[in-house]
Amino acid sequence: MNLAEVFATVVPAERGVAFRAFDGSSVGPPDAEVILDLKSPRGAQFIASSPSQLGLARAYVSGDLEIIGDAYQALSRLYPLDTSHIGVKEKAKLAKQLLPYVLSRPTPPPQERKLSGRRHSKSRDADAIQHHYDVSNLFYSWVLGPSMAYTCAVFPNEHATLEAAQESKFDLVCRKLGLKPGMKLLDVGCGWGGMVRHAVKNYGVTAIGVTLSQQQAQHAQHAIERDGISARAQVRFSDYRDLPESDFDAISSIGLTEHIGRANYPAYFSFLYNKLKPEGRMLNHTITRPNDEVPTHYKTSFINRYVFPDGELSGPGHIMSTMNSEGFEIRHSENLREHYALTLKRWCDNLESHWDEAVAEAGLGTARVWRLYMAASRLGFELNTIQLHQTLGVKLANGFKSGVPLRMRLDVA
Numbered sequence: 001m002n003l004a005e006v007f008a009t010v011v012p013a014e015r016g017v018a019f020r021a022f023d024g025s026s027v028g029p030p031d032a033e034v035i036l037d038l039k040s041p042r043g044a045q046f047i048a049s050s051p052s053q054l055g056l057a058r059a060y061v062s063g064d065l066e067i068i069g070d071a072y073q074a075l076s077r078l079y080p081l082d083t084s085h086i087g088v089k090e091k092a093k094l095a096k097q098l099l100p101y102v103l104s105r106p107t108p109p110p111q112e113r114k115l116s117g118r119r120h121s122k123s124r125d126a127d128a129i130q131h132h133y134d135v136s137n138l139f140y141s142w143v144l145g146p147s148m149a150y151t152c153a154v155f156p157n158e159h160a161t162l163e164a165a166q167e168s169k170f171d172l173v174c175r176k177l178g179l180k181p182g183m184k185l186l187d188v189g190c191g192w193g194g195m196v197r198h199a200v201k202n203y204g205v206t207a208i209g210v211t212l213s214q215q216q217a218q219h220a221q222h223a224i225e226r227d228g229i230s231a232r233a234q235v236r237f238s239d240y241r242d243l244p245e246s247d248f249d250a251i252s253s254i255g256l257t258e259h260i261g262r263a264n265y266p267a268y269f270s271f272l273y274n275k276l277k278p279e280g281r282m283l284n285h286t287i288t289r290p291n292d293e294v295p296t297h298y299k300t301s302f303i304n305r306y307v308f309p310d311g312e313l314s315g316p317g318h319i320m321s322t323m324n325s326e327g328f329e330i331r332h333s334e335n336l337r338e339h340y341a342l343t344l345k346r347w348c349d350n351l352e353s354h355w356d357e358a359v360a361e362a363g364l365g366t367a368r369v370w371r372l373y374m375a376a377s378r379l380g381f382e383l384n385t386i387q388l389h390q391t392l393g394v395k396l397a398n399g400f401k402s403g404v405p406l407r408m409r410l411d412v413a
Contacts, residue, residue: 001097003038009090015077034077035068041101046108048101050300053376057302061368062109072348072375079379111365112305119310120261122239125212127309137219139362140192142354143347143370148192148219151255151285152340152388162346165339170198173252175409176332176392177281179203183249186210186275188240189256193220193233200233205250209235210243246275250282257286257319261312262294265319269326276395279403282328287340288316288387307373316389328393331404337387344378 001009004025011017018028021038028035038044043064047055059065067074086094117124137148144150145162153165154172173195179185181204187195190209193216199205211217220235227233240256251272260268272282292315304311320330351358351371358367380386394402 001093003044003097006094006097007036009086009094010083011078011081012085017074017077033069034074036074037066037068038064039066040064042106044098044101045104045106048098049105052300053302054300054305057306057369057372058108058112060372061111061306061365063364063368070375071371072345072378075375075379080383108305109365111369113309114305115309120264122241124310125239125259135366136361137192137215139358139366142358142361143351143374145346145350147194148223149194150191152287152336153343153346154336154339155342158342162343162350165343165346166194167198170195171202172410173254173283173285173390174199174203176283176390177250177252178404178408179205179250181205184208184247186243186245186248186251188251188253188272189259190216190220190235191255192216193223193235195252195254196220196233196235197223197227197229199252200229201227206232207234208243208245209233210238210240211235212237212239241271243275247277248275249277249280251276251280252283252285254283254285255287257284258308258311258313261310262314262318265314265322266326269323269328273327273395278395278397279401280395281331281404282323282393282395284319284323284389284391284393286319286389287313288319288335288389289313290384290387291315292318302376303373306369313386316387316391319389320391323391323393327395329396329402330391331394331402332392332408332410333389334410335387335389337381337384340388341378341381344374344381348374348378 002025003021003023004019004027007019008027016032016034018030018032018035020026020035022040042062043059046058046062046064049055050058056065060067115124115127140150141148147163147166149166152169153162154169155165156168179199183205185199185205185207187207187209190196190211193209196207196209200207209220214237217235217237224230224233224235253272276282316333320333324330351374355367394404396402
């Protein structure tokens with residue numbers, strides 16, 4: 001049994017994926033839309049020694065596995081893969097063929113990270129954030145576009161531009177928070193400052209943003225100065241836990257809860273609750289799971305090792321329950337899963353349009369990580385293995401007053 005026969009045993013022909021390997025074997029038409037090209041024994045060692053998404057990712061990031069065709073199309077044809085058709089005898093043949101590769105465990109690509117120190121300590125959190133976000137502002141500008149918004153957009157319709165959809169997202173958050181001129185806004189995990197700038201320019205608030213990425217903070221401050229709003233807006237390179245100010249009218253947390261860790265949710269939401277004035281609102285925007293099961297393989301997943309070290313997701317019910325336990329009254333929640341799939345499609349297209357520049361700026365291995373992770377994430381949102389929830393909470397005043405109108409305007413502008 002050669003490597004092409006191994007592939008054909010595992011991946012049915014109707015998936016429409018061709019395969020060729022360094023041992024000269026191949027299966028499927030040479031002009032197939034998607035071809036997996038296993039270029040070296042090291043690639044086979046990566047896959048055989050970690051027969052999961054991690055092994056495939058190592059082989060691809062290192063260049064030992066090439067995807068000929070669109071990465072999203074390749075993943076959508078391969079996943080989910082049912083192997084129940086493989087009998088006991090065939091499994092024995094597969095094990096015999098792959099045994100020489102299983103016994104060798106090559107060093108993973110340098111883009112793979114294992115963090116040290118106490119989990120979710122300030123220093124380890126800073127290391128995790130900087131690993132992902134301090135790649136290069138120029139690299140991110142090619143992927144994200146002019147908005148530099150690295151969170152789920154909200155599309156008025158499926159044909160809207162990415163820029164229009166990101167503006168709609170920021171405006172939706174502002175409306176949910178009930179922002180008015182003179183209010184004080186805190187944006188935790190503010191990224192490149194898009195929410196801060198939108199709220200200050202369009203709603204007349206004063207705003208503070210905090211981020212653990214120095215490159216993000218520098219970019220955001222330059223944009224604030226360029227917009228002429230320095231008197232009312234600032235972005236700090238800081239851990240949100242070190243913020244001295246309080247008595248905010250509103251808090252936005254857009255894409256930060258994923259980095260907090262489930263065990264730290266109570267402390268996180270309690271901290272934000274205590275930063276608010278009575279009748280203040282907090283909008284939490286985060287990737288979620290469709291259920292609250294905690295996957296046992298997450299620490300060895302591609303996303304954890306290459307993209308979001310120490311990232312952790314939970315179901316929307318767990319997040320709302322924790323917010324509620326820490327004092328927030330939940331006023332609204334919605335799932336924007338389809339919007340994130342559309343957002344990721346736009347980001348994937350942007351990366352492919354600037355592929356040569358992205359490789360020159362960040363290196364081929366890093367560009368491959370982003371290509372694979374964004375394509376896989378898009379598929380995950382489409383297949384409902386991950387979701388995106390916005391949840392609005394309010395800090396009640398004396399007499400249980402919420403300050404929330406009987407009906408809020410929540411439609412997309």
